[in-house]
Amino acid sequence: xxxxxxxxxxxxxxxxxxxxxxxxxxxxxxxxxxxxxxxxxxxxxxxxxxxxxxxxxxxxxxxxxxxxxxxxxxxxxxxxxxxxxxxxxxxxxxxxxxxxxxxxxxxxxxxxxxxxxxxxxxxxxxxxxxxxxxxxxxxxxxxxxxxxxxxxxxxxxxxxxxxxxxxxxxxxxxxxxxxxxxxxxxxxxxxxxxxxxxxxxxxxxxxxxxxxxxxxxxxxxxxxxxxxxxxxxxxxxxxxxxxxxxxxxxxxxxxxxxxxxxxxxxxxxxxxxxxxxxxxxxxxxxxxxxxxxxxxxxxxxxxxxxxxxxxxxxxxxxxxxxxxxxxxx
Amino acid sequence: xxxxxxxxxxxxxxxxxxxxxxxxxxxxxxxxxxxxxxxxxxxxxxxxxxxxxxxxxxxxxxxxxxxxxxxxxxxxxxxxxxxxxxxxxxxxxxxxxxxxxxxxxxxxxxxxxxxxxxxxxxxxxxxxxxxxxxxxxxxxxxxxxxxxxxxxxxxxxxxxxxxxxxxxxxxxxxxxxxxxxxxxxxxxxxxxxxxxxxxxxxxxxxxxxxxxxxxxxxxxxxxxxxxxxxxxxxxxxxxxxxxxxxxxxxxxxxxxxxxxxxxxxxxxxxxxxxxxxxxxxxxxxxxxxxxxxxxxxxxxxxxxxxxxxxxxxxxxxxxxxxxxxxxxx
DNA sequence: TTGAAAGCGCTACCAC
DNA sequence: GTGGTAGCGCTTTCAA
Numbered sequence: 096x097x098x099x100x101x102x103x104x105x106x107x108x109x110x111x112x113x114x115x116x117x118x119x120x121x122x123x124x125x126x127x128x129x130x131x132x133x134x135x136x137x138x139x140x141x142x143x144x145x146x147x148x149x150x151x152x153x154x155x156x157x158x159x160x161x162x163x164x165x166x167x168x169x170x171x172x173x174x175x176x177x178x179x180x181x182x183x184x185x186x187x188x189x190x191x192x193x194x195x196x197x198x199x200x201x202x203x204x205x206x207x208x209x210x211x212x213x214x215x216x217x218x219x220x221x222x223x224x225x226x227x228x229x230x231x232x233x234x235x236x237x238x239x240x241x242x243x244x245x246x247x248x249x250x251x252x253x254x255x256x257x258x259x260x261x262x263x264x265x266x267x268x269x270x271x272x273x274x275x276x277x278x279x280x281x282x283x284x285x286x287x288x289x290x291x292x293x294x295x296x297x298x299x300x301x302x303x304x305x306x307x308x309x310x311x312x313x314x315x316x317x318x319x320x321x322x323x324x325x326x327x328x329x330x331x332x333x334x335x336x337x338x339x340x341x342x343x344x345x346x347x348x349x350x351x352x353x354x355x356x357x358x359x360x361x362x363x364x365x366x367x368x369x370x371x372x373x374x375x376x377x378x379x380x381x382x383x384x385x386x387x388x389x390x391x392x393x394x395x396x397x398x399x400x401x402x403x404x405x406x407x408x409x410x411x412x413x414x415x416x417x418x419x420x421x422x423x424x
Numbered sequence: 425x426x427x428x429x430x431x432x433x434x435x436x437x438x439x440x441x442x443x444x445x446x447x448x449x450x451x452x453x454x455x456x457x458x459x460x461x462x463x464x465x466x467x468x469x470x471x472x473x474x475x476x477x478x479x480x481x482x483x484x485x486x487x488x489x490x491x492x493x494x495x496x497x498x499x500x501x502x503x504x505x506x507x508x509x510x511x512x513x514x515x516x517x518x519x520x521x522x523x524x525x526x527x528x529x530x531x532x533x534x535x536x537x538x539x540x541x542x543x544x545x546x547x548x549x550x551x552x553x554x555x556x557x558x559x560x561x562x563x564x565x566x567x568x569x570x571x572x573x574x575x576x577x578x579x580x581x582x583x584x585x586x587x588x589x590x591x592x593x594x595x596x597x598x599x600x601x602x603x604x605x606x607x608x609x610x611x612x613x614x615x616x617x618x619x620x621x622x623x624x625x626x627x628x629x630x631x632x633x634x635x636x637x638x639x640x641x642x643x644x645x646x647x648x649x650x651x652x653x654x655x656x657x658x659x660x661x662x663x664x665x666x667x668x669x670x671x672x673x674x675x676x677x678x679x680x681x682x683x684x685x686x687x688x689x690x691x692x693x694x695x696x697x698x699x700x701x702x703x704x705x706x707x708x709x710x711x712x713x714x715x716x717x718x719x720x721x722x723x724x725x726x727x728x729x730x731x732x733x734x735x736x737x738x739x740x741x742x743x744x745x746x747x748x749x750x751x752x753x
Numbered sequence: 754t755t756g757a758a759a760g761c762g763c764t765a766c767c768a769c
Numbered sequence: 770g771t772g773g774t775a776g777c778g779c780t781t782t783c784a785a
Binding site for chain 4: 428429430440441444445448472473474475476477478479480481
Binding site: 438439440441442445452453454476478480481482 | 757
């Protein structure tokens with residue numbers, strides 16, 4: 096049986112309270128006592144029981160990390176950073192993969208809510224209303240989504256889109272397609288908005304396709320539709336879709352970038368590996384994960400504190416072989 | 425404030441105990457009472473506090489999932505399956521990424537140990553001795569590693585290697601390289617063993633390279649060394665290294681598979697996307713995750729039960745464009 | 754079938 | 770500075 100605080104107290108010849116203090120608030124205890132306690136604890140290999148602690152403090156030392164699909168290579172980068180930063184705050188990470196399902200998302204949040212101090216909701220698919228209510232019960236930081244003025248970490252997609260479209264325009268493209276991701280994705284809606292406004296401003300024509308799943312399959316499925324749209328370039332909601340397009344085009348013998356240019360978002364590791372490599376708008380995933388944890392921790396400390404802050408991270412177009420001059424018509 | 429069991433009891437006009445039973449052991453309570461309790465619970469939106477439950481039952485309803493690097497695309501597939509199966513058993517998943525560091529691994533395990541019922545250790549990097557001691561304290565299922573006769577889920581690497589080498593031999597290769605992964609990886613040691621024995625049996629010559637990190641960078645770094653070894657084929661510890669090799673070869677103007685064939689392990693999603701696509705030994709990741717959870721649950725129920733069972737999952741060589749006939753010399 | 758009550762291990766408040 | 774003690778919310782005897 097693992098040693099409890101009582102065992103330590105007995106061995107050190109002090110009370111439970113003193114043990115507790117010696118470990119939690121070393122300066123409120125006489126050095127000699129502290130020393131005895133530490134020795135006893137070490138001798139017994141005492142590890143405080145976090146569960147018991149949670150029950151009395153109301154804090155669990157856990158954070159919930161919820162995301163739609165860990166198999167999308169965008170997320171592992173974020174998860175890793177979250178993990179690392181969380182550990183530095185002595186927080187454990189409870190992971191939940193919702194499989195892109197808004198109902199599952201809410202259900203998971205609801206079952207986890209009692210065992211975490213707060214949530215990091217990455218690209219949540221639920222409605223603003225539902226998310227707002229979650230945020231009412233528990234501290235929440237949104238990642239890749241904005242819900243009113245609630246705390247969030249976002250990427251500057253609008254600027255990424257501006258970079259992408261400027262790039263395509265400079266290459267001579269006048270008519271481009273946008274392959275939309277999930278309707279439930281806030282980022283998708285944002286990107287669509289930005290594309291429309293930037294394209295208008297630059298006098299480009301935009302063809303909208305999709306609402307496909309943000310997966311390879313989604314991209315492959317929509318490839319023929321894009322070819323039929325007689326555009327010279329296509330912007331995909333994310334790199335997975337972009338890679339699917341490349342694969343679909345390749346299957347049809349369509350040459351990228353000679354016949355059509357492709358741009359994705361996220362700059363996942365695979366983007367640079369395929370042939371031609373995929374031009375993509377990079378999102379600083381590490382920074383995102385770190386910032387998310389930091390904001391959440393801040394929120395946890397400012398108990399009931401002022402409405403949290405929001406962070407906007409810069410994006411950067413990475414030009415690779417999948418974009419090139421538009422064919423002369 | 426969230427409703428507690430007391431609130432439900434009061435509203436239903438029964439005792440705490442009855443509420444508890446009505447929810448946990450419905451058949452030990454008169455239907456009428458049960459009904460009242462359920463109604464009250466629903467009305468208050470009561471969700472039992474898992475932390476409190478843990479304290480009294482000693483079970484947390486959490487499992488710890490520990491792995492060396494979530495950014496390696498092999499793992500998300502496993503994680504997803506684990507997640508899904510765990511939910512079906514009403515278990516939450518605590519994730520820990522050790523960054524390939526055996527010390528961090530043990531530290532993480534040790535801090536998590538009180539808040540989980542058991543561990544799923546994926547490709548753990550610590551020593552047998554350390555892992556055995558973990559397994560002494562807490563139920564553990566090893567994934568991608570064998571430690572004595574302790575419960576584990578493994579892939580039949582030996583057979584995968586047999587398939588790979590048979591394939592290469594049939595293509596006329598007589599001298600192949602093996603790029604080893606981390607020294608701390610049990611799977612790496614196993615594969616090395618198998619390769620040696622299979623190659624000897626088939627009268628192939630094997631050149632051993634590496635002990636590189638199982639990443640793209642690892643593969644890229646070792647590419648020139650492989651070219652210098654005058655082999656006609658190379659087997660990489662995993663697909664990440666394999667992809668790195670492809671990339672490195674490409675940078676040197678070496679043609680795959682005309683000049684050299686490449687085989688990887690894991691069949692990660694990216695393997696089929698690159699050009700040429702990477703021949704790889706597929707590991708059934710979904711099944712692995714599911715089996716892991718099932719074994720662990722079984723272990724948790726057979727409290728102190730008989731030494732757990734072990735599962736060996738089949739592997740399958742997926743032949744793609746990165747392997748071809750050996751050049752005549 | 755139901756209720757009262759004793760903990761699970763820890764923290765935090767209140768006396769000393 | 771230190772010790773006693775009352776909970777945190779739930780489960781689980783033990784009686785009734």
